[in-house]
Amino acid sequence: MAPTILQIIPELNTGGAEKTVLEITEALQTIGWKSLVVSQGGVLAGPIERAGGRFIEMAVKSKNPFVMRANSARLVALIRAEHINLVHARSRAPAWSALWACRKTSTPFVTTYHGAHSQGNALKRTYNSVMARGDVVIANSDYTAEQILKYHGACVKKLETIYRGVDMDKTDLAQISSERRDALRQKWGLQKNDVVILQPARLSSRKGQRDVIGAMSFLKETHLQNSQKGNNFVVIMAGGIEGNEAYHRVLQEDIEAAGLGDQIKCVGYCDDMPAAFAISDLVLAVSSKPESFGRVVAESMAMGLPVIVSDVGAQPEIIKDDMGANLQGTYCVGAHQPEAIAKGILALSNLSADERAAYGAFARAHVGGKYTAKGMKAQTIEVYKGLLGGSGATVGS
Numbered sequence: 001m002a003p004t005i006l007q008i009i010p011e012l013n014t015g016g017a018e019k020t021v022l023e024i025t026e027a028l029q030t031i032g033w034k035s036l037v038v039s040q041g042g043v044l045a046g047p048i049e050r051a052g053g054r055f056i057e058m059a060v061k062s063k064n065p066f067v068m069r070a071n072s073a074r075l076v077a078l079i080r081a082e083h084i085n086l087v088h089a090r091s092r093a094p095a096w097s098a099l100w101a102c103r104k105t106s107t108p109f110v111t112t113y114h115g116a117h118s119q120g121n122a123l124k125r126t127y128n129s130v131m132a133r134g135d136v137v138i139a140n141s142d143y144t145a146e147q148i149l150k151y152h153g154a155c156v157k158k159l160e161t162i163y164r165g166v167d168m169d170k171t172d173l174a175q176i177s178s179e180r181r182d183a184l185r186q187k188w189g190l191q192k193n194d195v196v197i198l199q200p201a202r203l204s205s206r207k208g209q210r211d212v213i214g215a216m217s218f219l220k221e222t223h224l225q226n227s228q229k230g231n232n233f234v235v236i237m238a239g240g241i242e243g244n245e246a247y248h249r250v251l252q253e254d255i256e257a258a259g260l261g262d263q264i265k266c267v268g269y270c271d272d273m274p275a276a277f278a279i280s281d282l283v284l285a286v287s288s289k290p291e292s293f294g295r296v297v298a299e300s301m302a303m304g305l306p307v308i309v310s311d312v313g314a315q316p317e318i319i320k321d322d323m324g325a326n327l328q329g330t331y332c333v334g335a336h337q338p339e340a341i342a343k344g345i346l347a348l349s350n351l352s353a354d355e356r357a358a359y360g361a362f363a364r365a366h367v368g369g370k371y372t373a374k375g376m377k378a379q380t381i382e383v384y385k386g387l388l389g390g391s392g393a394t395v396g397s
Contacts (some may be wrong), residue, residue, distance in 0.1 A: 003085040003388055004034040008094040010061035012042030016164055016295040017090045017114040025053035027377035060094035068097050075101035086384055090114055095130045108387040112138040113148055114292055129155050136383050138162050140293045141314035160383060164293045165376030168368055170274050171302035180275040188267055194234045195349050198280035200296050203244035208286035209237055209251055214338030217258045233263060238276055240269040282306040282348045288335040291315050302367040304360025306348035310335050329359030
């Protein structure tokens with residue numbers, strides 16, 4: 001009988017961890033294994049079902065200890081009823097419920113440490129430590145692996161580093177039609193000669209949107225037009241507004257106060273991110289808090305786009321070559337440095353056509369050699385096989 005794998009995550013919205021749940025669901029379907037996903041729900045619930053997985057709604061986002069214990073009992077019943085062979089947890093509150101359920105049912109337990117969590121006090125570190133208590137613990141970057149060993153080394157049985165992956169087919173510019181590109185340009189009110197600066201991130205104070213507004217204010221006073229091309233800079237802030245309405249209002253107030261209503265557009269959730277990258281000239285990934293990986297950076301580079309990253313967390317790993325130097329076509333800034341972001345925008349937007357082409361080819365090859373969805377899927381399935389005693393199944397692309 002084919003193994004049944006349960007993944008558990010608080011919500012199924014548009015973050016990197018959620019996308020990875022969908023990708024593993026696709027991988028399991030490819031090899032004929034059964035995939036169940038427990039979550040409170042979200043926009044990816046439908047795609048998971050369409051990919052062959054089964055979505056089971058449960059209030060696993062709650063950090064209330066009584067709810068967490070009740071969820072554990074529900075998971076015990078689910079494990080037994082569905083003959084689940086392995087549970088993979090991707091966030092702390094549901095991971096505690098899953099850990100207790102797996103111990104009660106002697107079910108193999110895997111965790112992926114997706115977040116760069118604050119380790120401020122002993123209670124917080126204990127709460128976080130559940131992500132290091134799997135039979136196998138997966139770190140999604142070298143930075144994350146270092147944090148796990150630093151704060152939770154005593155809990156770790158086995159640690160594997162498996163980078164998040166980019167779907168190289170979906171990031172192939174040749175596969176993105178002019179109709180898709182034109183539809184987004186029209187939807188976002190972009191003009192032909194605009195220099196499009198994409199900031200794909202949920203609306204959050206830690207993602208650096210206000211720093212970008214500061215950078216554009218600096219450019220307004222100095223170089224509102226691209227000095228070489230004579231084109232306007234336009235920032236597209238692409239991130240879900242639902243649930244972040246208060247912060248969205250703050251951003252809109254800041255934009256209007258700076259007189260940047262024509263230069264910065266908060267467009268909300270985008271359901272065609274490959275096309276969004278395809279119509280952009282450069283990408284911003286300027287979080288002020290550490291990111292545990294930096295999928296946006298890898299996706300940008302896979303599409304040949306210059307990228308500005310903040311020097312916190314794992315993002316700087318991705319833009320380095322094998323010698324540890326930043327690739328030409330990338331720009332690294334400190335957290336909360338609007339003027340540095342502005343200087344990066346000027347530098348990258350003024351790359352020559354030949355420089356962009358050379359960078360794009362090298363960046364895509366760089367990502368393709370280390371940060372692919374195919375590789376992430378295969379390595380994760382190998383972890384499952386190791387805990388389940390092996391299998392003859394193989395993983396497709």
